[in-house]
């Protein structure tokens with residue numbers, strides 16, 4: 001039997017806790033012999049609470065975590081990701097890095113190159129790639145009976161996450177977060193636009209800043225032109241309506257099918273209407289039964305990461321996938337800075 005896989009954590013906040021619980025739920029620990037190794041957080045109380053709940057042990061430094069594990073989760077605020085991923089790659093560790101990869105495109109490019117050159121298994125926290133709702137919607141959209149995708153309307157809103165259960169201060173500090181709702185939250189949406197419809201060729205975007213945090217836009221509206229010829233819109237809002245923690249509504253207009261994703265990001269409902277008047281609607285357990293086979297039976301990103309690391313195979317979604325979303329986000333910011341001028345997406 002091979003040695004157990006030692007997993008470490010850098011950062012012990014909200015998303016680290018999510019991944020730790022998700023690892024437990026995945027069953028991968030028992031199946032592959034995972035050892036909970038070190039955790040380090042600049043806030044010792046957070047590290048201690050995380051360790052007590054998860055079975056990891058608190059380390060005195062980032063280096064101590066990295067020197068004592070085979071795979072590491074980088075779950076710190078965004079500005080720390082590039083340096084920590086580089087340190088992990090230097091040691092040949094497998095890396096799970098949270099999204100966004102970095103506060104700007106140049107750093108994201110460099111990180112993606114580093115993991116590729118080192119050949120380490122790498123995965124990014126674009127977790128909607130494993131959503132039942134988005135998988136089922138893609139299945140409906142890809143069906144030849146639907147015809148070509150003509151347009152998509154993607155709306156995403158949540159209360160600005162420096163309050164409520166996020167309780168983070170760093171999301172109002174542009175040096176730590178990069179910018180506002182577009183990079184911090186809607187990089188997921190850009191990734192899902194690419195997943196559902198395809199590569200994005202050009203964008204035109206406008207942003208607004210109602211809260212007044214320097215460099216932190218709280219509204220972003222973009223028109224996107226896909227390489228396929230489809231055109232669509234993305235609207236992303238950070239408001240103060242605490243009754244709306246994170247809500248997406250996506251409409252995809254195909255030539256002969258209309259598909260809507262709403263409600264829960266994972267369990268739908270997903271509903272559709274065809275040209276002959278046929279309608280369908282799946283949510284909850286029924287959606288899981290239909291969509292899970294499309295995900296090879298696993299909607300758990302952490303279980304998939306462990307499986308890939310143990311098998312020495314590529315993980316998905318990887319940093320290269322995230323980089324493509326970063327390029328679109330960067331183009332949107334450049335467009336917004338030029339009053340909505342059309343910007344072509346590089347690469």
Ligand SMILES: NC(=O)c1ccc[n+]([C@@H]2O[C@H](COP(=O)([O-])OP(=O)(O)OC[C@H]3O[C@@H](n4cnc5c(N)ncnc54)[C@H](O)[C@@H]3O)[C@@H](O)[C@H]2O)c1
Nearest residue numbers: 011013014015040041042043075076077078098099125168
């Ligand atoms: N995939 C998702 O859906 C999703 C959801 C939430 C957050 N995120 C991303 O995860 C990252 C963390 O967000 P969060 O909500 O968990 O924030 P958080 O504030 O809850 O946790 C971040 C933790 O990192 C710690 N930290 C900062 N610098 C550090 C360093 N150099 N070394 C060790 N610890 C350090 C902080 O003390 C804090 O405890 C961000 O990049 C965020 O965008 C992704």
